[in-house]
Amino acid sequence: MDLIDRITKILNEIExxxxxxxxxxxxxxxxxxxxxxxxxxxxxxNEDSQKxxxxxxxxxxxxxxxxxxxxxxxxxxxxxxxxxxxxKPKDAQTSNFWFHQTPELAKYWLYIDxxxxxxxxxxxxxxxxxxxxxxxxLTFVYNKEVLDFMELEQNEIYDExxxxxxxxxxxxxxxxxxxxxxxxxxxxxxxxxxxxxYVYEDFKLTPISKNQLFFTEKEISIIEKGLKxxxxxSIKKDIESAIKKSRLVNQMxxxxx
Amino acid sequence: MAIKHFTHTDYxxxxxxxxxxxxxxxxxxxxxxxxxxxxxxxxxxxxxxYITKYTKEFDSKHDLEKLYAKSLLGSEFDTNEKExxxxxxxxxxxxxxxxxxxxxxxxxxRIIAHKNVKANLNDVNKYIERDFSAIFDATELIIEKGKVKxx
Numbered sequence: 001m002d003l004i005d006r007i008t009k010i011l012n013e014i015e016x017x018x019x020x021x022x023x024x025x026x027x028x029x030x031x032x033x034x035x036x037x038x039x040x041x042x043x044x045x046n047e048d049s050q051k052x053x054x055x056x057x058x059x060x061x062x063x064x065x066x067x068x069x070x071x072x073x074x075x076x077x078x079x080x081x082x083x084x085x086x087x088k089p090k091d092a093q094t095s096n097f098w099f100h101q102t103p104e105l106a107k108y109w110l111y112i113d114x115x116x117x118x119x120x121x122x123x124x125x126x127x128x129x130x131x132x133x134x135x136x137x138l139t140f141v142y143n144k145e146v147l148d149f150m151e152l153e154q155n156e157i158y159d160e161x162x163x164x165x166x167x168x169x170x171x172x173x174x175x176x177x178x179x180x181x182x183x184x185x186x187x188x189x190x191x192x193x194x195x196x197x198y199v200y201e202d203f204k205l206t207p208i209s210k211n212q213l214f215f216t217e218k219e220i221s222i223i224e225k226g227l228k229x230x231x232x233x234s235i236k237k238d239i240e241s242a243i244k245k246s247r248l249v250n251q252m253x254x255x256x257x
Numbered sequence: 258m259a260i261k262h263f264t265h266t267d268y269x270x271x272x273x274x275x276x277x278x279x280x281x282x283x284x285x286x287x288x289x290x291x292x293x294x295x296x297x298x299x300x301x302x303x304x305x306x307y308i309t310k311y312t313k314e315f316d317s318k319h320d321l322e323k324l325y326a327k328s329l330l331g332s333e334f335d336t337n338e339k340e341x342x343x344x345x346x347x348x349x350x351x352x353x354x355x356x357x358x359x360x361x362x363x364x365x366x367r368i369i370a371h372k373n374v375k376a377n378l379n380d381v382n383k384y385i386e387r388d389f390s391a392i393f394d395a396t397e398l399i400i401e402k403g404k405v406k407x408x
Binding site: 027028029031033046047050051053054057058066067069070071072073074138140141142143145146148149150151152160164168 | 312314322325326327329331332336337339340342343344346347348363366367370371373374375379381384
């Protein structure tokens with residue numbers, strides 16, 4: 001069996017990992033280098049992550065093979081998104097609501113806001129996709145000491161926090177779509193034959209106005225759950241009012257049928 | 258004047274010179290940003306020295322993980338040392354990017370703050386210290402290993 005195949009098998013069988021993505025290749029000297037991605041690395045230190053990798057390699061490979069392994073870098077899925085996509089400046093446009101539809105017609109909604117709560121500033125994002133079973137949210141809290149450390153003027157705070165939050169939210173969506181790309185890759189769908197290729201080169205979120213928000217009943221149920229863990233940002237009211245409007249329309253549609 | 262070609266000894270000497278600069282810079286808190294930038298350049302020069310000497314491949318990118326893999330420096334060491342080197346490169350790569358040369362002190366602080374806020378860390382007094390000691394320790398190890406195997 002080829003060395004990369006054997007290493008891939010060893011790494012795939014590590015029980016402490018959830019769903020590793022293994023990306024190894026040979027260099028010109030036939031040495032093995034590459035990356036292993038798994039959500040579990042988020043909770044491990046760099047030292048523990050490398051120990052886990054090398055302990056398993058040492059247990060299963062002989063010394064001649066071990067010499068050929070130069071480095072296998074561990075990373076979390078979000079670090080992988082950053083490595084493969086790099087930094088791309090965001091459009092100057094800001095919106096509280098964003099939308100993306102995949103080639104399989106799965107809809108991703110992104111809600112994002114920044115607001116002042118007492119002396120703290122908070123920003124949050126919520127990413128929802130009913131079809132793809134995604135419900136991810138995160139709140140960032142910047143207390144006065146942190147804001148002072150960042151040397152932010154009052155008129156800079158919104159843009160700075162918004163931009164960082166948007167980057168994190170976009171990475172979450174890309175991560176989900178990259179996983180879909182990987183799944184299709186395992187079915188031998190390469191290049192543009194893989195319908196999710198665009199995530200790496202041409203991914204876009206579309207800003208939408210609050211009047212364009214319309215949800216299915218299933219989406220409403222996921223959004224309501226997600227909103228429970230979000231502070232009292234003003235866009236919550238916009239979303240709640242869009243939910244009410246959507247419910248009415250959904251009910252009318254059911255009655256007409 | 259544009260220099261078209263750097264030899265492996267140019268890169269190696271540059272690495273040691275930058276390392277000496279770093280030793281001086283890191284003692285001055287006003288040079289914090291530049292010292293982090295210098296740490297990454299020190300590492301990059303060491304990897305480029307090995308790449309130019311052993312593989313002749315030129316890589317215009319500034320990705321420390323990729324440069325380390327291409328340098329074959331790891332192939333000179335046993336598995337425990339490779340493990341330590343991989344950790345050091347990973348840590349340095351988490352903090353350093355070539356774009357830091359354009360970063361103002363404010364921008365650098367904002368990058369560090371966002372990262373710490375995401376990890377729910379609010380003690381600003383430790384923000385800089387944590388990042389800096391990580392990249393300086395990584396640089397020290399990589400330069401030490403690079404020097405040991407340089408012939």
